[in-house]
Amino acid sequence: MEFGWTRAEIALAFGIVCFVFGLTTIPAGRLSDRIGPRKVVLVGAVLVLIGFVLSGFIQTKLQLYLTYGVICGVGGGMMYLPPIATGPKWWPDRRALATGFAIVGLGLGSFIMAPIATWIIENHGWRYVFIWVGVAMGILGILSALCLQNPPAGWKPAGWSPPPPPPGASAKSQEDYTYDEAKATPQFWMLYVAFFCSCFSGLLVVGHIAGAGIDRGLDPMAAGWAVSALAITNAAVRIVIGGIADKIGTKKCFIVLWAIQVGVLLLLYPTAGNAVLFFIVALVFGWNYGAQFTLFPATTLRYYGAKAQGSNYGLLFSAFGLAGLAGPWAGGYLYRWGDSYYIPFIASAVVMAISLVLLVIAKPPAERT
Numbered sequence: 001m002e003f004g005w006t007r008a009e010i011a012l013a014f015g016i017v018c019f020v021f022g023l024t025t026i027p028a029g030r031l032s033d034r035i036g037p038r039k040v041v042l043v044g045a046v047l048v049l050i051g052f053v054l055s056g057f058i059q060t061k062l063q064l065y066l067t068y069g070v071i072c073g074v075g076g077g078m079m080y081l082p083p084i085a086t087g088p089k090w091w092p093d094r095r096a097l098a099t100g101f102a103i104v105g106l107g108l109g110s111f112i113m114a115p116i117a118t119w120i121i122e123n124h125g126w127r128y129v130f131i132w133v134g135v136a137m138g139i140l141g142i143l144s145a146l147c148l149q150n151p152p153a154g155w156k157p158a159g160w161s162p163p164p165p166p167p168g169a170s171a172k173s174q175e176d177y178t179y180d181e182a183k184a185t186p187q188f189w190m191l192y193v194a195f196f197c198s199c200f201s202g203l204l205v206v207g208h209i210a211g212a213g214i215d216r217g218l219d220p221m222a223a224g225w226a227v228s229a230l231a232i233t234n235a236a237v238r239i240v241i242g243g244i245a246d247k248i249g250t251k252k253c254f255i256v257l258w259a260i261q262v263g264v265l266l267l268l269y270p271t272a273g274n275a276v277l278f279f280i281v282a283l284v285f286g287w288n289y290g291a292q293f294t295l296f297p298a299t300t301l302r303y304y305g306a307k308a309q310g311s312n313y314g315l316l317f318s319a320f321g322l323a324g325l326a327g328p329w330a331g332g333y334l335y336r337w338g339d340s341y342y343i344p345f346i347a348s349a350v351v352m353a354i355s356l357v358l359l360v361i362a363k364p365p366a367e368r369t
Helices: 007-035 037-055 061-090 092-124 126-146 179-183 186-215 220-248 250-271 275-304 309-338 342-361
Strands: none
Touching (some): 007 061, 007 309, 037 061, 037 126, 061 126, 061 309, 179 186, 186 250, 186 309, 186 342, 250 275, 275 309, 309 342
């Protein structure tokens, strides 16, 4: 880069945007529940446009941290949360699938934008990546916001009726939880810690998987293919797992995928020197990592209902922001202990195992009376 900044200094901008993005979902979710998703996403799209375009003119690290890290982080958080809360309200019979469709764009966008950004950098320079991508994202975000709204009160799909309440269930027990009621349950904070652990583990790997391949002797192109493999499955699973979760439940999905992920994390370092094996492991890792972004909001819906989903999942998603700040940093810090990625990837597996245990234990809140 023309300024001579270190990788750590540049990576800090990504850490800041993840942190701000995650924390912004708390107020974004509450605003979406109160004033509707359209206005929130519209403001977020404008902020993303401004933040990216301004990032194309930065001259100092502080300017990068403010324009990309803070402004884009706030705008992204405002755009991300409302569709997740709105989709299941239109498809109450397929809530997990609707959630998957609402969030697939984030994973798919990473896959699509990577080659486009590379082409822009090679032909026009890095500044134009921020400017052109910012304009495109802003316009698409504004158009999307204009199409977004909550269904009318009492709406349900044709031919579908809500399942009958269990025998003897009270009227109170059938009501959706409010934001204050949801966050007062221990199950919510079990989900929060489990989400933090799975995001911490995943983002540690995402931030260092290419470096691990290069350290183990792969050429940069081969290491880059592992990143592409991760991005492909990270996007694809978000829809597929939603349909599966609607049929068998989110808990079974969590247990199977998280157990596999622990094993995958233990295999990452040993396979990093073999391009084919590393590619396959990255594919599986991306599949399991991406699944959480459908399964956690779907579980929140199942536990607490759709009425305050924006507020409830907005608070839960702040765990991603904390993990985004801590995970990649921890990977770099642990790397220095052994001058390799063996210890960071082992630590990632241990943290993922904690998430698995919590999700095995977690149960829906007890019936209210």
